[in-house]
Amino acid sequence: MSNDLSTPSLPASTVRAYVYRQVFDPTNKQGMGKRLDGYISTLIILNLIALLVEQVPTLYAKAPGFFHIFDVFSIIVFTIEYVLRLYVAPEDPEFKGARLPRFAYFKSPFALIDLAAILPFYLAAFIQIDLRMLRALRLLRLFKLARVLIPAWKEFKELNKDSTLRQKVYNLLNPTPQSGALHEYVDLFIVFWVLVSVAAVILESVESVHYVLNVEFVLLDGIAVAIFTTEYILRLYSCTENPNYRHWVAGRLAYARSPSAVVDGLAVLPFFLEPLLHSLLDLRFLRIFRLLRLLKLTRYTTAGTTLIRVLSREWPVIAASTFIMMLLVILTASLGYLFEREAQPEKFENIPQSIYWAVVTLASVGYGDISPVTPIGRAATVILALVGLGIFAVPAGILATAFNDELRRHRESIRNQLLGYLSDGVLEESEREQLYRSARALRLTHEEVDLMIERARLDAEATTKAAQEQFVIPYHMMENNPSFSADQFKQLATLMRQVAAVSDHSALNKIFHDAKVTSEHDRELWSLVLSHLPQK
Amino acid sequence: MEKTNKKITSTDFLYFALVILGLAATVMLTNHNMREAQRTETAKKEAERLAEWLTKAGEARAKKESSGVDACDPPSEWAACQEALLNKEGPIGGLHNVIEDDGLIVAETCDKEKSETHGAYIIENGVPPGPGLPPAWAAITADTKLDAPLTLRVFVCGRSFHKIPVAEIKY
Numbered sequence: 001m002s003n004d005l006s007t008p009s010l011p012a013s014t015v016r017a018y019v020y021r022q023v024f025d026p027t028n029k030q031g032m033g034k035r036l037d038g039y040i041s042t043l044i045i046l047n048l049i050a051l052l053v054e055q056v057p058t059l060y061a062k063a064p065g066f067f068h069i070f071d072v073f074s075i076i077v078f079t080i081e082y083v084l085r086l087y088v089a090p091e092d093p094e095f096k097g098a099r100l101p102r103f104a105y106f107k108s109p110f111a112l113i114d115l116a117a118i119l120p121f122y123l124a125a126f127i128q129i130d131l132r133m134l135r136a137l138r139l140l141r142l143f144k145l146a147r148v149l150i151p152a153w154k155e156f157k158e159l160n161k162d163s164t165l166r167q168k169v170y171n172l173l174n175p176t177p178q179s180g181a182l183h184e185y186v187d188l189f190i191v192f193w194v195l196v197s198v199a200a201v202i203l204e205s206v207e208s209v210h211y212v213l214n215v216e217f218v219l220l221d222g223i224a225v226a227i228f229t230t231e232y233i234l235r236l237y238s239c240t241e242n243p244n245y246r247h248w249v250a251g252r253l254a255y256a257r258s259p260s261a262v263v264d265g266l267a268v269l270p271f272f273l274e275p276l277l278h279s280l281l282d283l284r285f286l287r288i289f290r291l292l293r294l295l296k297l298t299r300y301t302t303a304g305t306t307l308i309r310v311l312s313r314e315w316p317v318i319a320a321s322t323f324i325m326m327l328l329v330i331l332t333a334s335l336g337y338l339f340e341r342e343a344q345p346e347k348f349e350n351i352p353q354s355i356y357w358a359v360v361t362l363a364s365v366g367y368g369d370i371s372p373v374t375p376i377g378r379a380a381t382v383i384l385a386l387v388g389l390g391i392f393a394v395p396a397g398i399l400a401t402a403f404n405d406e407l408r409r410h411r412e413s414i415r416n417q418l419l420g421y422l423s424d425g426v427l428e429e430s431e432r433e434q435l436y437r438s439a440r441a442l443r444l445t446h447e448e449v450d451l452m453i454e455r456a457r458l459d460a461e462a463t464t465k466a467a468q469e470q471f472v473i474p475y476h477m478m479e480n481n482p483s484f485s486a487d488q489f490k491q492l493a494t495l496m497r498q499v500a501a502v503s504d505h506s507a508l509n510k511i512f513h514d515a516k517v518t519s520e521h522d523r524e525l526w527s528l529v530l531s532h533l534p535q536k
Numbered sequence: 537m538e539k540t541n542k543k544i545t546s547t548d549f550l551y552f553a554l555v556i557l558g559l560a561a562t563v564m565l566t567n568h569n570m571r572e573a574q575r576t577e578t579a580k581k582e583a584e585r586l587a588e589w590l591t592k593a594g595e596a597r598a599k600k601e602s603s604g605v606d607a608c609d610p611p612s613e614w615a616a617c618q619e620a621l622l623n624k625e626g627p628i629g630g631l632h633n634v635i636e637d638d639g640l641i642v643a644e645t646c647d648k649e650k651s652e653t654h655g656a657y658i659i660e661n662g663v664p665p666g667p668g669l670p671p672a673w674a675a676i677t678a679d680t681k682l683d684a685p686l687t688l689r690v691f692v693c694g695r696s697f698h699k700i701p702v703a704e705i706k707y
Binding site: 165166207215218221226229230233234275280 | 568695701
């Protein structure tokens with residue numbers, strides 16, 4: 001170790017290699033490349049949204065400063081990305097072989113796209129460019145998405161080179177081993193449009209917003225329906241690749257009846273019904289049905305299935321507590337009717353009318369629009385409200401516990417999967433990725449998975465240590481007991497043969513030939529043991 | 537995954553034709569909806585023009601000046617003023633129903649039983665039922681006297697016979 005206490009300065013190439021490896025190297029799974037791609041892609045999408053919003057003068061006029069700051073911020077980020085990529089180009093295997101790696105990178109298609117995305121902004125500082133033209137040029141930023149989409153497309157093509165067209169469509173729309181990253185982008189695209197269209201439905205209900213953006217909402221809805229209709233038909237077309245819907249007619253009919261397909265259908269149906277029903281129904285009624293598009297998101301989350309599983313598992317307890325709640329509601333309503341009818345005949349006219357008061361009181365909502373006025377009515381309300389507090393809280397408690405149990409089960413299933421992978425003593429990178437994917441599907445974080453892996457590693461170490469401690473040779477008994485020594489020697493020889501029999505000989509040979517790891521005697525003994533093994 | 541013949545089958549063509557059909561239908565309907573939305577926008581602009589003129593006329597009347605249209609000055613009634621406003625030679629160049637060519641220009645209500653009300657302008661008069669109470673709104677009647685200030689609301693009868701509020705004005 002060097003005794004020099006001054007901080008050694010890193011050579012430029014080391015810094016460059018470090019930056020490339022940490023930020024841009026697609027093969028480095030531990031680096032931040034994938035995350036950075038995600039952030040940049042999000043920023044590109046936000047740029048597109050900002051560009052579209054700027055086309056609406058009433059919206060743009062509200063905060064022109066914000067749009068300008070956002071534009072400048074985006075340009076700064078894109079410029080830093082461009083400069084960094086240019087800087088690390090000599091480390092990129094694609095360009096490092098070139099005579100001038102940076103120039104080779106500079107004239108590569110992706111770099112030209114990146115440059116086109118930022119150049120108009122800088123040119124505008126020197127040349128007079130029409131604002132509309134400048135905005136149109138900002139659309140070039142969209143091409144930056146090619147940096148993530150083209151590799152994903154190539155990967156998808158490679159994964160599906162032997163697949164039929166229908167299989168490709170199925171893999172694109174559903175998570176399968178052949179789906180790759182492109183499927184994730186398709187999912188993200190659909191989720192984005194679900195959120196956009198739901199936000200549009202919500203904003204449309206605000207009269208002042210709808211008044212200003214009526215045409216824009218119509219256009220947005222048209223685009224969303226075009227996407228969802230295409231998705232629906234393609235899912236119906238490719239569903240026969242799913243073993244549950246194999247038959248070309250019956251399978252598709254069965255799929256069309258499945259909850260997710262029904263939701264997909266309902267998401268677009270109001271749009272096609274509008275022209276038929278607009279003279280019969282208030283369209284606002286149909287538009288509310290477009291909120292059903294939110295249910296499309298259940299395909300991308302386990303929340304819906306988790307809730308159904310929890311409810312079905314706890315159903316007997318929930319049913320029992322619901323039954324007690326109903327008894328209490330009817331009892332309270334009857335007592336309210338009995339004690340208050342004469343004092344407030346218009347409010348406690350009959351028992352069904354009193355049920356509203358009973359539920360509001362027992363659930364401790366207490367709107368106060370109906371309240372008891374007689375002393376006995378008030379006394380009964382005090383007791384019933386206290387009882388109601390406990391009874392009405394029971395289902396909430398049951399559900400909370402059940403959700404907690406479900407989460408524990410998810411953790412256990414991931415842990416079992418991990419132990420399965422670790423049965424050979426090694427957790428490969430692909431296995432780790434698979435664990436992350438399973439964890440994501442079960443709403444567990446990467447940190448939780450990493451913690452499980454670390455715990456499993458510590459457990460394995462403890463087990464090995466315990467096994468080593470068990471394997472202590474009692475030397476003190478051997479000195480005067482040759483037969484015991486012989487037994488021990490035979491056991492050790494058997495153990496050596498077993499180790500040699502189950503091991504990978506070529507891998508062990510490599511290790512034994514490393515002089516730092518083994519001595520000459522070890523190697524001789526290993527060769528001797530190997531020579532006495534039966535041929536495989 | 538099971539490997540099969542990579543050739544494109546007739547089922548593939550059928551479903552891709554369906555996709556194109558679905559997209560074509562969506563484009564057609566969106567185009568239709570856009571045209572209707574643009575016509576509604578034009579109707580809203582027209583209604584805004586009417587509201588703007590009424591506001592200015594109301595301001596002039598408050599200053600005991602003429603609105604420029606005798607029929608809209610006291611002691612006239614609303615029927616005469618409306619007729620003057622609908623006249624092409626009138627102060628706002630004549631209103632017309634921009635959504636339905638054959639529809640009413642001014643209607644009392646937006647009524648799906650009366651298809652001719654689609655695209656019509658609706659002018660409501662707010663009458664306070666008592667001090668401190670919010671006004672009760674009803675379509676302005678032909679015999680409404682213009683000698684006292686009026687609180688008016690202007691609507692357009694939009695798609696699916698939904699009243700689109702445009703402005704609330706003092707006249």
